[in-house]
Amino acid sequence: MSDMTVSAGRRPRWGLFLPPILLLLLAAAWSGFWFYAASRAETAADAWRAQEAKSGRIYDCAKRSIAGFPFRFEVQCSGASVALVSQTASKTPFTAKLDNILVVGQIYDPKLVIAEFTAPATLTDGVTQTTFVVNWSKARSSVVGLPAIPDRASIVFDDPTINRLDGSVQVPLARAKSVELHGRLAEGSPSDHPVIETVMQIAQGSIQGVHPIFAEPFQADVRAKVTGLNDFAPKPWPQRFRELQAAGGHVEIVQSRIQQGEMIAVAAGTLGLSPNGRLDGELQMTVTGLERVIPALGIDKMLEEGVPQATLDRVAPGVKSQDLNSLFGALDRAVPGLGKVIKQNANAGVAAGINSIGTESVLEGKKARSFPLKFVDGAVVLGAIKVGQIPPLY
Known part of the structure; x- marks a missing residue:
């Protein structure tokens, strides 16, 4: 009777090891997937850089690394630089250098990418050799729709300042409490006549060195719609502007509001391009406090x-x-x-x-x-x- 009881109480020992073995196999498979996806991300980034370089936009990193295992990707780009070679009428490059960029993507939401930028940034005009220093307390952006062409994109700067470098002295040019820029694909498709809606918001902005009236803080909220683009294919800005003009494209200022003290200005209308590449169009404006603007x-x-x-x-x-x-x-x-x-x-x-x-x-x-x-x-x-x-x- 006792032998039967002992035999009945025995269970196979392999059942005890099955859960940890399965967990190890799952962890190994997940690790393999993460490292494979990380390598694919690097390959995709290199292909994107090569494609952009053909259009005159050259991006580079002094040091690049990928981390974030196991549930997200963190791409760190130290010593980031951008050279815009053919984005203006001049072929002289416009260059920008940035201390660090951190790009984060979640494995469970691969179409959302978030980036953070570390100040300062230096911008150099290749024609005039003028250098600008841009600072901020916090800067981040988000893109929805990747790895395909983005459906929505946003970038936000807190406490941005722009100074012109005069020798070793930084001359203030512009500042704000915050600047936001948002854009989305409203109509069409990225490859077939897309229509873009944009929103720009500036809080407590000011511009120095132009006129005292611009040095006073102002608030701005501008909402616009861009039509006439052929596609989102990478190309120099002069070429894109020519295509927009040839297609009869325009920027519709759907709504805009600027306030400076008691002066308030709102405007709406449509702006296009003349055959000479200059602005053509009309805005209907309504302004309060106009009598204060004259003095x-x-x-x-x-x-x-x-x-x-x-x-x-x-x-x-x-x-x-x-x-x-x-x-x-x-x-x-x-x-x-x-x-x-x-x-x-x-x-x-x-x-x-x-x-x-x-x-x-x-x-x-x-x-x-x-x-x-x-x-x-x-x-x-x-x-x-x-x-x-x-x-x-x-």
């Missing part, structure tokens, strides 16, 4: 000190500054003080002239003016006044 631009001070020729070339082509200043002097000689009175009242006249453009309106509960801002073969025209000139894109 901020310094028109009254400019008139009191004399009108520079460059300003006249912009707002009144063909008029010579010495002729206008001589006129003010002659008025003073004929009737003492008359020239000064005219100068002092000129700013009010300019403001009245701008306020006569367009129609009265209301924006966000405040009095405003609505008027068209036109782009004619690169010339920026406000009413009948030419206020700027934009260089060609190709």
Whole structure:
């Protein structure tokens, strides 16, 4: 009876080892899959770099490594550099160097890739040999849709600054609390006339060295749609712009809002390219606080000190500054003080002239003016006044 009990209580010992053996086999298979996928990722990255190089965009890493086992891939690129050889009309490269880039992808979600960038970055214009230093506290991007052409992409910078390098001194050019850029494929396909929707948002942005009015912090939110692209195939930007112009493509500003203090401006419209590669189109704008912009631009001070020729070339082509200043002097000689009175009242006249453009309106509960801002073969025209000139894109 006792022998039968002992025999019945015995179980095969191999059953105890089966779970760990299966676990080891699974771990070995998973490790093999991870390392195979990692090697494929490196091969795909090399193929992408070669394809981009044919279009004049040369990417490189001083040191590249892949980690993240077992559930994700972490591609580390130290000493990253980009040389844009044929992206502008000039064949002189525009180069950028970055300290480090970390790209992360999860095995269970291979179509989502997240990247983090380590500051600073240095940008060098090969034509002027001007160097810019870009800094930020945090920068990251995400791409959805890989390994195929992305469906959505975003990049966000916290506390970005741009400085121009003058010898060993960094001259401030621009800064912001945050800058965001988002894009998605709205219509079509990557290989057949894609339509792109984009959103750009800037918080507490400012630009130095252009005009004091731009140095004041502003908020910007611009939403646009780009049509007329043939495909997403890698190609130089001048070629892409020519294709867009030939196809009658354009950028539709669906909605934009810029606020600086009490001044608020909204705009919408369509911009295209002329055969010369310059901006053509029109934006319908509504602006509050326009009367504050005139003094901020310094028109009254400019008139009191004399009108520079460059300003006249912009707002009144063909008029010579010495002729206008001589006129003010002659008025003073004929009737003492008359020239000064005219100068002092000129700013009010300019403001009245701008306020006569367009129609009265209301924006966000405040009095405003609505008027068209036109782009004619690169010339920026406000009413009948030419206020700027934009260089060609190709």
